[in-house]
Amino acid sequence: MFLYICLITCLKREIYNIFGLQSSTMRYIYIVFFALFLYYPSLYSQGEANSWYFGQNAGISFNTTPPTALTNGRVNTLEGCTTISDATGNLLFYTDGITVWDRSHAIMQNGTGLKGDPSSTSSALIVPQPNSPNLYVVFTVDEPHHDNADNDPSTFDGDGVNDGFMYSIVDMSLNGGNGAVVTGQKNIPLITYNTSNGLESRYKCSEKITAVKSDDCDSFWVITHFVDTFYAFKVDQTGVNTTPVTSRVGVTVPLSGYRRNALGYIKASPDGDKLAVAHFGFATVTAGNGPGKVLLYNFDNTTGTISNEIELSNSNSPYGIEFSQTGQRLYATFDIGDEGNGQSFLMQYDLSLPDNQIAASGTRILNQNNQSTFSFGSGAIQLGPDGKIYRTLYDFNTQRGDYLGVIQNPEAAAANIVYNEQGVRVNTDGSRGALLGLPPFIQSIFAKNIDIINNGDPNNVNLALCEGGTYRLSYQNIPGASYTWFVDNNQIANAVHFLDITTTANYRLEVDLNNGSCPLIGVANATFFEVPTAIASTLVQCDAYQTIGDNITLFDLHLANDQLTGGNNQYTTQFFIDLPAAQAGTPRISNENAFQNTQNNQQVYARVINTNNTNCFDIATVTLEVSSTDINDAELRVCDDDGTEDGFTVFDLTEANQQILSGITNPGLTITYYENTEDALLNRNPITTTTNRTQNTQGSDIVYAKAEENGGECFGISSIRLFVVPLPDIEPDSEYFLCQNETNIEIDAGLPINSNLNDFTILWSTNESTETILANQPGDYTVEITSQQTGCSKSRTVTVTASSVATIGSIDINDARDNNTVTINAEGLGNYEYAIEINGVLSAYQDDPTFTNVPPGFHRVYVRDKNGCVPVTSQDISVVGFPKYFTPNGDGFHETWNVEGISNQIMGNSLIFIFNRYGKLIKQLRAGTPGWDGTFNGKLMPSSEYWFRVELEDGRILTGSFSLIR
Structure with a gap:
């Protein structure tokens, strides 16, 4: 092959020299001539972009239609990431620009320490090395770092370290086909910039990378930007040309605040003639950033030069940028305001217009709720293999996005765009989500394919077919064109415009028009699914619906x-009344779960379908046989002994099995119970939580038993009547009291009065069987009463408690005060209550042994046993007190003053002294004598306040005053 390459290169030079041809003409001759010698595999196909890994362990796969979430990714990056698959869509590897993971999601051999940055907009981009099937170039770009001296993240004016633009080589033939970063070809710097400005030489980085095919169809341009210059690096079969094509064109992004200004994507159009850039800001101050710009350029994919800057926007802060598949529409995302406030919007520009009208065509895109301002960050947008554009939805509150937004029809005019903010759910388990970035790819991957499936959608390349069938892939039969077919990336010997396929594979057609243009490419991922073999079957059902015997x-x-x-x-099934309906797939039987037959042995038709491809099916009959066998009805009676006696109880339904199968000799029957016959017929809602039934009415209820043979065929359905039998009507538990002065007490079983004792069996815990017994000891006596008629039993417990007459141990009297209290301290086994008799009037009995506001004088207290033990215990008491006044006026009331509650018998040795207000002793009295009559030496003492001193026999000395009132 090396000889051929040299020969072609030499011939190419000679033809240039001989004919003086321009490069475009020469390219046609070169391609035709080159094809005579050998074929070089295609540089790209859409399968290489079928796997995306991004954000917080998120991902999606385009190997399904529509794309589905991937949950096996290891990347966790705020922004930069990239992935690559093979031509058939099988994952090869992915990276965040620092770590490389292989197809098994393990860290690739030598795959750490790359010089990208997870906070770099495009931390990495993967480009296959042309005509080198196993070699891939991983370009990385660092984030512009701030000055470590002032630690201001917005500045770019000091000694911060930046690794700039580099590349590394991955060889997929290493490490058993899992690939490895080639030793010695890792983090190779692209030091090709003008370094006359010492500052620029240290900070050659703007977070932007894109790639697109060259017009020679056999190489790529990898493009980045810094300050005011674009750098386009050529990647061909020899590797990376480290001398870039530079284009110093358009605006200058100021170094002040460059760390923020450099944010945003750069994208080439899929056909390689346009370039678009989003610059997040244009700072003119030491910190912060000003409004950004969206800029559009022409790109010459022959020379790598960029020209003709068109400013599309100079407000807000743009971040994501993307072309539609045809390159006729451009989209950009914007944070609202200079810094962004958690809100954003999405713009479309019409690139089919003249250059001076494109900016004015900018239109905000509405979501499905007709809103144009969105409550999440601007985020990346990326064209997918299906021709739709996908957008990250970064929620500043949750710090991630659960969905990717999807522009369903990017080629449409802005007013007709269908934009769904919940297009693809990526957070399927709560542990992953989209952040700001999406993986960039070689933009040419997304150039519109030709349609070889002929389904009207060249972007839908997944083709589901059935085994045993043949499908024709084809394209137009163009005179002079060359047709090359590939199966699983291997060329086959077929050179016509069509191919009949019968097996699962990735099919690719490359059409060379032989006019100097790049080949047209069509792809089909064909999967042949198994056609089921439907097996005719019979369902046997019982004749237990509505009219028995029909x-x-x-x-x-x-x-x-x-x-x-x-x-x-x-496999799944669908059912139809007749064969034509089954073959057509319509109309289906609408009530497949409860189909009513019209006759015995009726046949319906089943369509057995492969769930992976519903076009793959087979048809078989289902015979509906009605069984003529039967089983016995049964009856269960259960005592209402669950403790509630509410007419509801628990049945063990299996106890009916013997009745149901009595006289039936079939040994293989199984019994299942249901609430109704329809459930039984349809095997629906069986009573399976337990063998017990827990809801039955007083009297009777009905459930249904279904007997099935070993094969699940219905043998018979019968009813089981359930009776809840009431328990004997006896009195509830009670308590009796055995007084200490009694030898025993009679207790009874609690049967209703006038009960016929012959109807019951009585058994006491003492083994006695009479209605009443004598209890001579405290304790619990249990009696079980069984109905002779129903056999249901009910127990009653009689508690015998010891009790006794009270003994008054002491009485606490707090007297000679405004509120006299008396507390009785009773002793004994009983439960006592108390009363007090004052002036011959007995109070009501009370549980509290303390009486308050007891008047002075002589009283009697009583203590009795609540349990009925007699006699009642009593004791006399005296409460000492002093009248507040007396009126010796001859009316017979309050004629004398004396201390109350003392007498000759009670504290008889007590002395009383009465003084006038001057302290003169007026009268001396002894307990039990008449009181003072208000005279002194026979003379009436005047109305006044008088004082007393009482020396009680118990040692207390009490003083106070009273009034003499005339």
């Missing part, structure tokens, strides 16, 4: 699924 009943047709499919869980 052979009309209900069938759950899906009970035949296992027979029809042979137990293959990849």
Whole structure:
């Protein structure tokens, strides 16, 4: 091959020299001539972009239609990331610009320490080395770092370190086909810039990378930007040309605040003639950033030069940028305001207009709720293999996005765009999500394919077919064109415009028009799915629906699924009345789960379908046979002994099995219970939580038993009547009291008065069987009463408690005060209550042994046993007190003053002294004598306040005053 390459290169030079041809003309001759010698595989196909890994362990796969979430990714990056698959869509590797993970999601051999940055907009981009099937170039770009001296993240004016633009080589033939970063070809710097400005030489980085094919169809341009210059590096079969094509064109992004200014994507159009850039800001101050710009350029994919800057926007802060597949529409995302406030919007520009009208065509895109301002950050947008544009939805509150937004029809005019903010769910388990970045790819991957499936959508390359069939892939039969077919990336010997396929593979057609243009490419990912073998089956059902004996009943047709499919869980079934409907797939039987037959042995038709491809199916009959066998009705009676006696209780339904199968000799029957016959017929809602039934009415209720043979065929359905039998009506538990002065007490079983004792069996815990017994000891006595008629029993417990007459141990009297209290301290086994008799009037008995506001004088207290033990215990008491006044006026009331509650018998040795207000002793009295009559030496003492001193026999000395009132 090396000889051929040299020969072609030399011939190419000679033809240039001989004919003086320009490069475009020469390219045509070169391609034709080159094709005579050998074929070089295509540089790209859309399968290489089928796997995306990004954000917080998120990903999506385009190997399905529509794309589905991937949950096996290891990348966790705020922004920069990239992935690459093979031509058939199988993952090769992915990276965040620092670590490389292989197809098994393990860290690739030598795959750490790359010089990208997870906070770099495009930390990495992967480009296959042309004509080198195993070699891939991983370009990385660092984030512009701030000055470590002032630690201002917005400045770019000091000694911060930046690794700039580099590349590394991955060889997929190493490490058993899992690939490895080639030793010695890692982090190779691209030091090709003008370094006359010492500052620029240290900070050659703007976070932007894109790639697109060259017009020679056999190489790529990798493009980045810094300050005011674009750098385009050529990648061909020899590797990376480290001398870039530079284009110093358009605006200058100021170094002040460059760390923020450099944010934003750069993208080439899929056909390679345009370039678009989003600059997040244009700072003119030491910190912060000003409004950014969206800029559009022409790109010459022959020379790598950029020209003709068009400013599309100079407000807000743009970040994401992307072309539609045809390059006729450009989209950009913007943070609102200079710094962004968690809100954003999405713009479309019409690139089909003249240059001076493109900026004015900018239109905000509405989401499905007709909103144009969105409550999440601007984020990346990226064209997918399906021709749709995907957008990250970064929520500043949750710090991630659960969905990718999707522009469903990017080629449409802005007013007709369908934009769904919840297009693809990526956070399927709560642990992953989209952040700001999406993986960039070689933009040429997304150039519009030719349609070889002929389904009207060249972007839908997934083709589901059935085994045993043949499908024709084809394109136009163009005179003079060359057709080359590939199966799983291997060229086959077929050179016509069509190919009949019968096996699962990735198919690719390359059409060389032989006019100097790049080949047209069409792709089909064909999967041939197994055609099921449907097995005819029979369902046997009982004649238990509505009218017995008419052979009309209900069938759950899906009970035949296992027979029809042979137990293959990849198959599903549909049912039809006749064969034409089954072949057409319509109309289906609408009530497949409760189908009512019209006659015995009626046949319906089942369509057995491969769930992976519903076009792959087979048809078989299902015979609906009505069984003529039967089983016995049964009856269960259960005592209402669950403790509630509410007419509801628990049945063990299996106790009816013997009655149901009595006289039936079939040994293989199984019994299942249901609430109603329809459930029984359809095997629906069986009573399976337990063998017990827990809801039955007082009297009777009905459930249904279904007997099935070993094969699941219905043998018979019968009813089981359930009776809840009430328990004997006896009195509830009670308590009796045995007083200490009694030897025993009679207790009874609690039967109703006038009960016929012959109807019951009585058994006490003392083994006695009479209605009453004598209890001579405290304790619990249990009696079980059984109804002779129903056999149901109920127990009653009689508690015998010891009790006794009270003994008054002491009485606490707090007297000679405004509120006199008396507390009785009783002793004994009983439960006591208390009363007090004052002036011959007995109070009500109370549980509290303390009486308050007891008047002075002589009283009697009583203590009695609540349990009925007699006699009642009593004791006399005296409460000492002093009248507040007396009126010796001859009316017979309050004629004298004396201390109350003392007498000759009670504290008889007490002395009383009465003084006038001057302290003169007026009268001396002894307990039990008449009181003072208000005289002194026979003379009436005047109305006044008088004082007393009482020396009680118990040692207390009490003083106070009273009034003499005339």
